[in-house]
Amino acid sequence: MILDSDDLDRLEQRYRAAFANSLTGFKPANLVGTHGAGGDNLAIMSSAVHLGSSPFLLALVLRPDEARQHTLENIRETGFYTLNHVHESFFRAAHQTAARYPREVSEFAAVGLTAHRVGDFPAPFVAQARVRMGLALREHQRLAINGTHLLIGEVVLVDVPDDAVEDDGSVDIAAAGTVTISGLDRYHRAETLDRLPYAKPGG
Amino acid sequence: MILDSDDLDRLEQRYRAAFANSLTGFKPANLVGTHGAGGDNLAIMSSAVHLGSSPFLLALVLRPDEARQHTLENIRETGFYTLNHVHESFFRAAHQTAARYPREVSEFAAVGLTAHRVGDFPAPFVAQARVRMGLALREHQRLAINGTHLLIGEVVLVDVPDDAVEDDGSVDIAAAGTVTISGLDRYHRAETLDRLPYAKPGG
Numbered sequence: 001m002i003l004d005s006d007d008l009d010r011l012e013q014r015y016r017a018a019f020a021n022s023l024t025g026f027k028p029a030n031l032v033g034t035h036g037a038g039g040d041n042l043a044i045m046s047s048a049v050h051l052g053s054s055p056f057l058l059a060l061v062l063r064p065d066e067a068r069q070h071t072l073e074n075i076r077e078t079g080f081y082t083l084n085h086v087h088e089s090f091f092r093a094a095h096q097t098a099a100r101y102p103r104e105v106s107e108f109a110a111v112g113l114t115a116h117r118v119g120d121f122p123a124p125f126v127a128q129a130r131v132r133m134g135l136a137l138r139e140h141q142r143l144a145i146n147g148t149h150l151l152i153g154e155v156v157l158v159d160v161p162d163d164a165v166e167d168d169g170s171v172d173i174a175a176a177g178t179v180t181i182s183g184l185d186r187y188h189r190a191e192t193l194d195r196l197p198y199a200k201p202g203g
Numbered sequence: 204m205i206l207d208s209d210d211l212d213r214l215e216q217r218y219r220a221a222f223a224n225s226l227t228g229f230k231p232a233n234l235v236g237t238h239g240a241g242g243d244n245l246a247i248m249s250s251a252v253h254l255g256s257s258p259f260l261l262a263l264v265l266r267p268d269e270a271r272q273h274t275l276e277n278i279r280e281t282g283f284y285t286l287n288h289v290h291e292s293f294f295r296a297a298h299q300t301a302a303r304y305p306r307e308v309s310e311f312a313a314v315g316l317t318a319h320r321v322g323d324f325p326a327p328f329v330a331q332a333r334v335r336m337g338l339a340l341r342e343h344q345r346l347a348i349n350g351t352h353l354l355i356g357e358v359v360l361v362d363v364p365d366d367a368v369e370d371d372g373s374v375d376i377a378a379a380g381t382v383t384i385s386g387l388d389r390y391h392r393a394e395t396l397d398r399l400p401y402a403k404p405g406g
Contacts, residue, residue, distance in 0.1 A: 001361075001363060008358070016256050017256045017257075019361075019374065026229050047252055053219050057348065059264070100404060110404070155226070169214065169221035186373075187396045187397055191392045192389060193392055196298045199298055
């Protein structure tokens with residue numbers, strides 16, 4: 001089916017959200033850990049995007065909705081947050097962090113995950129995660145076009161299993177059990193098709 | 204292994220790029236189609252991120268490198284571009300679009316894909332793709348922090364197989380054969396673990 005702007009405008013709101021969220025493609029599944037006045041907080045997010053390797057920067061897009069508000073407040077208050085890859089063994093618990101718990105409830109306890117501290121890093125990591133990063137907030141802007149928040153963070157700490165890192169620095173996250181999300185609520189395991197060489201004309 | 208900022212700074216450039224690009228998690232695999240002075244252009248990108256459903260907005264992050272420069276120029280000149288999901292049947296051809304072809308070479312011809320027009324939409328779609336979107340550029344900013352380009356586009360056309368859209372509007376892109384990328388060069392098929400209900404406290 002082909003839908004133009006008018007067709008898209010006419011879609012019912014929930015239908016449209018499910019449709020639009022499916023069309024970007026597969027998304028990363030990360031749990032964002034923060035600490036603030038309400039204690040530790042944990043929220044699943046599928047909007048992480050790589051901005052650059054030197055410095056090592058990631059962006060997160062946050063919708064201005066209630067459920068993620070505590071995460072945003074904590075990041076702005078402390079300047080620090082963690083990203084933890086969702087592993088196949090706990091994707092159901094990770095999804096459950098999207099429920100609208102009151103601020104004083106720690107999603108860690110509510111969903112059965114464990115907070116893990118690394119040194120004096122101010123935000124909690126997820127003990128059950130195999131791939132974890134600590135970030136420092138570098139820039140926050142609210143996009144005028146629709147009010148979403150763009151948070152740019154520098155990765156200042158990486159905690160990853162030795163055996164997951166290959167000789168060239170790449171990390172086989174499929175082998176590490178990291179999952180991917182499509183749409184609002186589908187979780188997938190990744191099965192590797194191939195690793196391809198650097199592309200050159202005539203190649 | 205745990206790496207802090209100093210450890211990360213000391214990584215050799217290529218190692219660091221492979222490492223950092225692996226850590227965001229799984230990424231969407233899209234071919235971006237444009238038309239400009241050099242003819243049709245096609246470039247693989249893994250940086251699409253959902254910004255909102257109403258209006259239906261997607262962002263793309265483009266590094267300021269040569270290979271993608273023609274895509275950026277074409278989008279800025281014409282204001283239109285397409286996103287085409289990379290299907291398992293042509294992920295090798297899709298990867299090959301990353302080679303640095305001269306501007307007058309069409310990546311469609313060079314890699315063996317076919318340009319497909321929908322109505323009078325100014326940018327080419329990929330005939331072999333099953334899920335396709337046409338976008339109008341709404342905002343372009345260069346991020347001061349590292350010079351990357353953030354392009355925000357509104358989806359004004361969607362072309363998707365009838366049988367891929369479910370009753371609630373969600374699209375089963377795993378069943379549609381869309382692939383996902385990890386790191387710089389790994390391609391994966393997605394195997395669905397489950398679809399989870401809307402999360403509620405106590406759920």
